[in-house]
Amino acid sequence: MSGARLGRVLVLAAAASLVLGACAGGGGGTSTGGDASTVKIGFMGDLTGENSAIVIPPRNGAKMAIAEYNAKNPKTKIELVEYDSQGKPDQATSLIAKAVGTDKIVGLIGPAFSGESKAIGAQLEENKIPSVSPSATNPGLAKNSWKYWHRVVANDDDQGPGIAEFLVKAKSPKKAFVLSDDQEYSVGLADAVAKSFQGKSVTVETDKFAKDASDYSSTVSKVKAANPDVIVFGGYYAQAGRLLKQLRDGGVTATFASGDGSLDAQLISGAGAAAAEGAVLGCPCLIPTADVTGALKTFADSYKKSANADPAIYATEGYDAATAFIKAVEGGNTTGEKINEFLKSINFEGVSKPIKFKENGEPEANSIFVYQVKGGVLKLLGPSAEAKLEG
Missing domain, CATH: 3.40.50.2300 (Response regulator)
Structure with a gap:
């Protein structure tokens, strides 16, 4: 083997060694x-x-x-x-x-x-x-x-009752209408809210619509006919904003509430400031505010x-x-x-x-906080056991 050829072989061998070393370092x-x-x-x-x-x-x-x-x-x-x-x-x-x-x-x-x-x-x-x-x-x-x-x-077995119990304390409702779309989260939260209301002797009616629906007129008609004291939607803000706007446009004035999935300013922009005013949001989260x-x-x-x-x-x-x-x-x-x-x-x-964490992966702490739309912005009212509605 010539010296030149031997040199090329050694260079290639060294390069291969570097590649293999790099590959070995990236596993797992x-x-x-x-x-x-x-x-x-x-x-x-x-x-x-x-x-x-x-x-x-x-x-x-x-x-x-x-x-x-x-x-x-x-x-x-x-x-x-x-x-x-x-x-x-x-x-x-x-x-x-x-x-x-x-x-x-x-x-x-x-x-x-x-x-x-x-x-x-x-x-x-x-x-x-x-x-x-x-x-x-x-x-x-x-x-x-x-x-x-x-x-x-x-989880929603904490959040749902937290929202329902707050509304019972704040509004003393006789009748509630609980809504959801067909998403996993929405259905779970709505079910938890409905069960909690029923445990508080509040009459509950329910309805569900498709996640991608844009026309909620059938649901609005059912809610209007039921004339509830409070309405709770167990879903995300994209659907909640459209729903709330159509409820208000349809003449439904009952207190509207939702959970953590709707706790965003886009609920207000989606519904319109006037329609969203006074809406109540519960959340197992504490958002740091200016104070x-x-x-x-x-x-x-x-x-x-x-x-x-x-x-x-x-x-x-x-x-x-x-x-x-x-x-x-x-x-x-x-x-x-x-x-x-x-x-x-x-x-x-x-x-x-x-x-x-508990053995099943759940957190040990489970506080629920209440927020309300006031003056076109979300305002923290405090823990659900202590919070009071404004207006």
């Missing part, structure tokens, strides 16, 4: 770069769809938490990989296959909505990928015997600097969900199984609430 969601390894944590939710305003704040909160952690130059850094499901269960199913099979994530913040959470829960379980949702509230999610599933938000102090003010100031926006719904919960994963990685846990084992005993003071 962990890659090596300099002195630090990196693990991938996913975030899944509606980032561009019609209800994305509910999901962008927790995404921003998660990004901020991870950026703060990485800035400390830890031994193991975290890469946040985003998956835009647009809130669609079928889209979430295909995305999680990529997240697990190609991207090799070791944990997932989300999914944000209940329907997509139900759709991919079994896949996460099968692949031993722990998830922590900042915002999925359907009660049934905790009844699947999943060991890798968690959430940092109270907060202490840790909430520190969070609000940092969030505004990071996201170039004021904190909104589930921003604090997104931060806390990410922090749960951060604490696991700080403890030297870099595989799905080890992270999940760590989450079983995690206990820390989050921004939104103390973060500790």
Whole structure:
């Protein structure tokens, strides 16, 4: 073999060795770069769809938490990989296959909505990928015997009664009309509200319409004929805004209420300021307002600097969900199984609430807060047990 040829062989062998070394470093969601390894944590939710305003704040909160952690130059850094499901269960199913099979994530913040959470829960379980949702509230999610599933938000069996009991205290209704569309979250919340009203001796009528419907005239006619004292819709703001506008245009003046899925300024823009005025929103979330102090003010100031926006719904919960994963990685846990084992005993003071999980993945803390549309903006009235309607 000539010297020149031997040189070329040695160069090729060295190149091949480098390629193989690089491939070996990327397995299992962990890659090596300099002195630090990196693990991938996913975030899944509606980032561009019609209800994305509910999901962008927790995404921003998660990004901020991870950026703060990485800035400390830890031994193991975290890469946040985003998956835009647009809130669609079928889209979430295909995305999680990529997240697990190609991207090799070791944990997932989300999914944000209940329907997509139900759709991919079994896949996460099968692949031993722990998830922590900042915002999925359907009660049934905790009844699947999943060991890798968690959430940092109270479920609709807490939220529904919280809303109903507040309305009973505030309005003393004799008759209520409870509405939903056909989405997993909407149906679950509406059912929880209806059952709570019935337990308080309030007469309840119900109706359901398709998620993608735009004409609610049939529902409006039923509500108007029933002449209820209060109306509760268990869905998202995109549908709630259209529904509320058509109810008011149809001459229905009863107090309108909804849950966390409608807690966004786009409820007001969708319905119109006049139609939305006085609407009541319940949420298992605490949104930092201008007058907060202490840790909430520190969070609000940092969030505004990071996201170039004021904190909104589930921003604090997104931060806390990410922090749960951060604490696991700080403890030297870099595989799905080890992270999940760590989450079983995690206990820390989050921004939104103390973060500790029950055996079924539910959070220990479950406070419900009440907001009201006043003067065209959302105003925090306080915890449901203490809040009082204005006007």
